[in-house]
Amino acid sequence: MTTISAAFSRTAAAFALVLAAGMLTTCKTDNLGAYDAPLANRQNADAAESPPLPYRTGDLKPNERPAPDSDEAGLWFIADRAESQIRTSGNRITDPKINAYLKNVVCRIAGPHCKDIRVYLLRVPASNASMSPNGTMQIWSGFLLRFRNEAQLASVIGHEAGHYLRRHSLQRMRNIIEQTNTFSFLQFALAGVGAGAGIGILDVAMTGGIFAFSRDNEREADGYGILLMSEAGYDPREASKMWKQVLREEKAHKDAESRRPEPFSSTHPAGEERAEILARLATRVMTRTSTDVGRDRFLEAVLPIRGGLLRDELHRRQFDTFAELLDMLMEDGANMAELHYFKGELHRLRGKKDDAKIALDAYNAAKTAEGSAPKDIDRSMALVYRRLGRPDDARAALRRYLEANPDASDAAIVRQMLEGS
Amino acid sequence: MLASRIGLMKVLVVVTAILAGCVTTTQQTGHTLPKDEGARRIIVLPPDVELSILHAGGVEEPNAEWTRNARKHIADDLAERFRRMNVALVNGDRIALESAGDSSELQLLKLHEVVGASILNHQYQGPRQLPTKVNSFDWSLGPETRHLATKHGGDYALFVFVRDSYSSDARIATMIIAAAFGVGIQGGTQIGYASLVDLRSGDVVWFNLLARATGDLRTAEAVQETVNLLLANFPQ
Structure with missing residues (x-):
């Protein structure tokens, strides 16, 4: 079921946050x-005494399923x-x-x-x-x-x-039930002295958050x-x-x-x-055998879909963080053409002073860099040329776009633009 | 996330329903089932049921065993009831998000989840009722529902949704003590609906809301009483 108005669930989430902040933060920030x-558990595994486990939860064993009548099964x-x-x-x-x-x-x-x-x-x-x-x-x-x-x-x-x-979720659920149960008497005490109206709202707030974990x-x-x-x-x-x-x-x-x-x-x-x-x-x-980094395997798996991921990121229009992300990816240096292209897109869409020029430089870099840029790069370049007041270059770029993408969904409209201009 | 939204919805509905002072409220288009038994085959989808313990502090802890039993009892009871009504029943046990193989079916199931929740929230009298729904009941999944009709051989689909909570002992104690001070604290509640969709048009032709602070789904006998209410005013 998914239709509660966004505003209302935001309110509830805010209550849940306030509660979480108010009652559930008992963690220290300075210990390990x-x-x-x-690590301590591993080292104590052979020793007779092992540390007490919070909320009566041992580690899950492989293939373990909760007992049907347990709270964990719920x-x-x-x-x-x-x-x-x-x-x-x-x-x-x-x-x-x-x-x-x-x-x-x-x-x-x-x-x-x-x-x-x-x-x-x-x-x-x-x-x-x-x-x-x-x-x-x-x-x-x-x-x-x-x-x-x-x-x-x-x-x-x-x-x-x-x-x-x-089993952190189970720990968390038991923790929330214990804490809210204790708190219920406080609710009631407050209600008893005439401050009553909050109970319903607290009820609402407390239905959330079982899947969020504590800092510890x-x-x-x-x-x-x-x-x-x-x-x-x-x-x-x-x-x-x-x-x-x-x-x-x-x-x-x-x-x-x-x-x-x-x-x-x-x-x-x-x-x-x-x-x-x-x-x-x-x-x-660290041990002598823990040395695998696996950069090549990772890139082989992710590069084929990275363009789509970068496009999604671009559409968030968080230009500052996207620029930083692109810088980091460029330092790593895989498929540079794609990265330069997205740098161009970032500046083209941001459209502040000098952005058109920076975008053009980035697209040009994409053309010569290692890897391959998305096929619509010339259309983007045409838009930037137009903004820079270079209509001839814009037309040439659109022609290159059509050559590379004769069946593009916008091919007809681009042809018309070329004929009309 | 999911759990908290359902919880929130439930609280809203309880407040609305209890203010309205009703146990069940039916909304319908006036649709009647065809006389021809071959044209009133009902696909009964697996009931979407959840039973939980209401703790003193207001947290609802789902109980898997109660839920599993309640599901079975409700499905059995519906089968028996429709048999007596001479309504051909199409077993929809395997039509569920967990097992739906084709995406059209999946989308229809998800769509009804949303439409059902919207009816629950916006059809009935209360602060969230839409002005356009005050004097009308016109909800539809659209004619794509014919896909379900052809695939499973049914004319209607019946969706049942129930969320049922039971006060823990500590909750009851809190309620009693609070009551002594003149403070009302809500105990366990039973919220649900049954929704009948005409698969030719996709229209929701009958929708019945159940909201009360009593009721039990933990035994087969008690389930009968709840299903009686859920199916009150079912089209003949």
């Missing part, structure tokens, strides 16, 4: 505790239904090659849990991945643009696998991610590098925001802390 837990039931929505979702990328590739990395990371985790690639231009309790892993397509190699992808898959293995859950999953990737032979230092790349993009966004008055864009060190701790953890879990 949760980050360290997975959670899986909801997750199963959500999964059938994801599986049949219109924005799922079903290309068999990229899906097979992702599944392959999942299996390498998750080992005996390979069959328990189903990975879905969704066409969403943002960097995110998520895990639900029944083993449904979602990766958003925008994330693929932010990895430089397979090890970086593996670090995210390892992190999500950590949520699954440690996130830290533990980070710890798991880095351990699993190292055990699978990947270079664990790539996890920290990936976060640094994400931070670079965030910084580009903040720098742009700080030029505009924006009271809520305060800096927060969470991302930097994360990158730094991941780098420290990497030195602990």
Whole structure:
């Protein structure tokens, strides 16, 4: 069921956020505790005493299913239904090659849990991945643009696998029920002294958020991610590098925001802390065999669909972060022609002072660079020539466009433009 | 995400329905079933049911075992009921998002999810009722529904949706204590609808809302009482 007005669900989400911030943040920011837990568990596995597990949850075993009458079965039931929505979702990328590739990395990371985790690639231009309790892993397509190699992808898959293995959703659900139950008497006490009207709204707010994890859950999953990737032979230092790349993009966004008055864009060190701790953890879990980075394999799988992903990113019109993303991809240097083309598109669409000229330079660079630019490059160049007041060059570019794309859907209109001008 | 939206919808409907003081409310186009038994075959889709425990703090925890049983009881009860009504029943057990093989079928199922929720939200009297729906009931999935008719050999499709919650002991205690102070806290609720779609036109010809603070779907006997209400005023 999906039709609640957007405004209302935003309100509910805001309530849920306020609640989450108000009552659920008891985490410390300065210890390695949760980050360290997975490694400590591994080391204690043979020792007689193992650390107490939160919310009575042991790790899931391969092929393990919850007992039919348990609260966990209820959670899986909801997750199963959500999964059938994801599986049949219109924005799922079903290309068999990229899906097979992702599944392959999942299996390498998750080992005996390979069959328990189903990975879905969704066409969403943002960097995110998520895990639900029944083993449904979602990766958003925008994330693929932010990895430089397979090890970086593996670090995210390892992190999500950590949520699954440690049953973080179940911990979270039990936690929320306990906390809200305690809180219900407070609601009631407030209501008793005449401050009553809030109960319904709190009820609404509390129905959300079971799938969001706590910060300590996130830290533990980070710890798991880095351990699993190292055990699978990947270079664990790539996890920290990936976060640094994400931070670079965030910084580009903040720098742009700080030029505009924006009271809520305060800096927060969470991302930097994360990158730094991941780098420290990497030195602990590294072995002589954990050296695989897998850049070539990654590029072979992602380059065929990268153009589409970049197009989606362009259409968000977040020009500052897109420019930073393109810079990073250019430093990496695969299919440069495509990257120059998108740099041209960025400046053509932004259309500020000097942008037309920068766009033209980028398109020209795309023409001579390694790789191949999308076939509509000459049409874009024609538009820029026109803006620069060079009608002859614009016509020549349109002719080249028609030669390269005689069957384009807009071929007739372009021909008419050429005849008319 | 999904769970929270359903929860939100449910709260809204409960508020609306309880304010309206009703248990079931039927909306229909006045459509009657054809006399010819061969032209009133009904595809009964797997009921979309969820039973949960309502905790003291207001969190609903889905219960898989109750849900599985309730689904079966409801499907069995519907089969028996239509047999008695001399309505030919087409088993729709395999027509579900989990198993739909072809995309047209899938899209129709998803479309009814959205249309059903919209009727629930915007047809009935309350703050979210659309002004254009005050004196009319005209919802349709469009004639593409003929695809379902030909593929499965049915003339109508019946969709059943129920969300049923049961107060935990702690919730009941909270309610009792709150009541002593004159504060009302909502206990478990039962919200649902049954929707009959004419597969030739795609029109929703009959829609029945069930909303109450009682009812039980955990045993076969109790299910009968709920299905009675769900199918109140079913076209003859």
